[in-house]
Amino acid sequence: MADRVVDKKLRRTYYNRCNPDESLPPDDPRYVDIDAKSPEARGRNWSDALASRIELSEKPVCEFFTGLPGSGKSTELKHLAARLEDEDGARLLPVLIDAETVLDIYNQIDVPEILVAILYKTDEVVLTAEGKDPKDALKDGRFARLWHWLTTTEVELSSLEASVNAKAGEKDVAEISGGAKAVLDLKTIPTLREKVRAKVAANMTTFIAQVKAALVALNKRAKKLKYNGIVVIFDSLEKLRGISTNWTEVLTSAERIFTGGAPYLQLPVHVIYTLPPALVLRLSEPVHFLPMLKLHDRAGNRAAGFDVARELIRQRVPDEHLREFFGATSGEDRVERLIAWSGGYPREIVRLLQSFIAASSLDEPLFKRLLSQAADQYRRTVPENALRWLARVHLEKRLIIDDDTHRATVDLMVQNNVVLRYLNDAEWFDLHPAVRDMPALRDEIARFQAEQKRMRAEQEKSSRSGG
Numbered sequence: 001m002a003d004r005v006v007d008k009k010l011r012r013t014y015y016n017r018c019n020p021d022e023s024l025p026p027d028d029p030r031y032v033d034i035d036a037k038s039p040e041a042r043g044r045n046w047s048d049a050l051a052s053r054i055e056l057s058e059k060p061v062c063e064f065f066t067g068l069p070g071s072g073k074s075t076e077l078k079h080l081a082a083r084l085e086d087e088d089g090a091r092l093l094p095v096l097i098d099a100e101t102v103l104d105i106y107n108q109i110d111v112p113e114i115l116v117a118i119l120y121k122t123d124e125v126v127l128t129a130e131g132k133d134p135k136d137a138l139k140d141g142r143f144a145r146l147w148h149w150l151t152t153t154e155v156e157l158s159s160l161e162a163s164v165n166a167k168a169g170e171k172d173v174a175e176i177s178g179g180a181k182a183v184l185d186l187k188t189i190p191t192l193r194e195k196v197r198a199k200v201a202a203n204m205t206t207f208i209a210q211v212k213a214a215l216v217a218l219n220k221r222a223k224k225l226k227y228n229g230i231v232v233i234f235d236s237l238e239k240l241r242g243i244s245t246n247w248t249e250v251l252t253s254a255e256r257i258f259t260g261g262a263p264y265l266q267l268p269v270h271v272i273y274t275l276p277p278a279l280v281l282r283l284s285e286p287v288h289f290l291p292m293l294k295l296h297d298r299a300g301n302r303a304a305g306f307d308v309a310r311e312l313i314r315q316r317v318p319d320e321h322l323r324e325f326f327g328a329t330s331g332e333d334r335v336e337r338l339i340a341w342s343g344g345y346p347r348e349i350v351r352l353l354q355s356f357i358a359a360s361s362l363d364e365p366l367f368k369r370l371l372s373q374a375a376d377q378y379r380r381t382v383p384e385n386a387l388r389w390l391a392r393v394h395l396e397k398r399l400i401i402d403d404d405t406h407r408a409t410v411d412l413m414v415q416n417n418v419v420l421r422y423l424n425d426a427e428w429f430d431l432h433p434a435v436r437d438m439p440a441l442r443d444e445i446a447r448f449q450a451e452q453k454r455m456r457a458e459q460e461k462s463s464r465s466g467g
Helices: 002-016 046-056 072-086 113-128 139-152 155-161 178-186 188-202 204-224 247-261 277-281 305-316 320-324 329-341 346-358 364-379 382-397 404-417 439-466
Strands: 063-065 091-096 230-235 270-274 419-423 429-433
Touching: 002 320, 002 346, 046 063, 046 072, 063 072, 063 277, 072 091, 072 230, 072 270, 091 113, 113 139, 113 178, 113 188, 113 204, 113 230, 139 188, 139 204, 178 188, 188 204, 204 230, 204 277, 247 277, 247 404, 277 404, 305 320, 305 329, 320 329, 320 346, 329 346, 329 364, 346 364, 382 404, 382 429, 382 439, 404 419
Parallel strands: 063 270, 091 230, 230 270
Antiparallel strands: 419 429
């Protein structure tokens, strides 16, 4: 009985060390610096790529960053924040924002709620750095007057402009809804969002000017604390996806905001915005796109990502305990198969690891059944009319967009992790192994290859006849 209790405690410990939804700070013992271990695994050093312009530029920089949910993006951004804050580096005060806590990610978004969220979180971080109560964020006169103007239709624009120069000590006119409550209200009350959006749309220049003035003031406060300025990192915007009935509208709303370099989101401080992966193909602006771990090169040869994936597992579960969960004789083989099945997708590696640990007795039939169940989740997202397009992606290693139908397919397949991105000197794409092994897709791949072979033969025949 005692051995069973120990086993259960051990299983509980490592089950919870393998939470697939948890992003890790750089000081977590489970954290693996992927690019330091093997730059080839993701094609470049992503911390350097994101930090270089911010560290070098004398003016505020605006960067776009994306990656599939669970690709390691949030962990990479935490690593970046620590690097930029370091006294021997850029020495910037980082403001990390989780979009899920400040925005309604299931409905269309717009500029006002993003900027109000940035103001609130930046003031909260500055107050904390000053040793003050972060609950007082955005309760000063400047924000109170701005919020009152946004939400009270009777107040004329001239009232806001006059109140900016109001005497110190004047009682705030909008203490009824400041700081955290203002952000929460914008997130949870659709009618308020529409009201604020309409007011801003009619007076965009004034609104943007007020937001920037507030951020300039906050930046000055950060410099008094011996920082060189502020860097805002707006994470989790890539999770904007709506629901089945409004998915396209939500994505289009994000496209409107970020197209043309996001002119209304260029700020007097450094800022990094994450974007939905599907937007990458809709924008002309450069976007840093975090790839998967490259398990194989384009020719199918084993690549550096395998060893990195193995280290990710080792830091979650040491080898001696992994053998207890996976089997002393067949354990390493199963770990290799787990990694290969994941396609180099970090969250999938951790999620599968957790599900295998949860199994009280992992034999080969159960191992295969758990992989099959995980595969079904991917396969259910693939409509029949996407099979031919997916076959071409697998064979040509690129995203094909010949028409609007293809664009809609790309949006869906990328957002649902069916198509994965990799990087050598140039980017390339392939299918998640669970999808690639679908019998219907294998048949489509074979048909497409046969068609291509027949077309080449006809072209060669025609060329010889013409000669």
